[in-house]
Amino acid sequence: MISTKAYAAYQPDLPLAPFSFDRREVRPHDVLIDIQFCGVCHSDLHRARGEWHGTHFPLVPGHEIVGVVKAVGDHVKKFKRGDLAAVGVIVDSCRSCHICNEKMEQYCVEGATGTYNAMERDGSGITRGGYSDKIVTDERFVYSISDKLSMPAIAPLLCAGITTYSPLKYAQVTKGTKVGIAGLGGLGHMGVKFAVALGADVTLISHTPSKEKDAARLGAHNFLLSSDDEAMKKRAGYFDVVLNCISGQHDYKKYLDLLGLNGKMLLVGLPPENPKVDPFALIKNRRMILGSMIGGTDETQEMLDFCAEHGIVSDIEIIPIQKIDEAYDRMIKGDVRYRFVIDMATL
16 A cells, blocks of 8 residues: 545534545556646535535545656556656546446536545545545546646636537637636636637626726736626627526526527536526527536546647636634635645645
8 A cells, every 4th residue: 555645624614634645556447646736616615514414524625736656557558757747636437337438527427536535436435535645546547748838827727618628619719709708717717818828809797896907917808897887788698698607696697698699608607596587588599507526537638638738727826724713714715716736745
């Protein structure tokens, strides 16, 4: 077994603290990665503080992982010692259903295996994530990353990046597509960057007037204040696509009304309560609401290659692991632009 240092949530009402556990030995198809940086996702907070059912404690969160390959199994073909590598939200799937065969493992019929808080498929225990100094993962779920980009700023691409890239690609966003990005946060700021790089006419939609300056800095061509009813009415039926990144409770009709003929509202933000949807807002212009969850292995690598080609990374604030609880509190307040990343050298 491989001795591993980490930070863990021992109970939902306690701060995270040092924790030690064993990773499995490297198998023929495995890659051992020394973790350099790990992004902090809102789901980490929900799990660590017991806000989602089914959390196993002690919990080692973290699924936005970048580092350096330390060892590989005998049958590994894609990586060698010293390569830069990344691990995202999932580390396994059944690999045999028709969905896995299409390399969309996130929708595996049996359910994909999460990087943390999931039962290992061989029954050996619970997966533990990237708030640790190393990880062992099958090479199918390990990704190559570019040395031309800032390593810590790559980390959030493994969740926030692919979560926004995948639906934009599915909606066939391209040059001239009129795209609205609703909500400017960890997801929304990546949505703006991707939509701009895909050639779309991009509008940031926010209820916060102060976000207009940041929207322009990120590349958005226009800004729409969602609390301005007159401005929203003027944009009725204007957009081809609205990427909805809003995690707070809100009125879906307000954003559906912005869509033109065959318009698509892509859902990646998860509000705390099930929303109500006005069917009349849907039947007008034959609008659609589409959900999307991260991306499969091929698409995730495609996204990382796209980022290397276009110089896209996340806007981040690097923190030591000892400030993770403070970071969680700041996330709740929206006090981060736009993702925290842990420097694992501080572990």
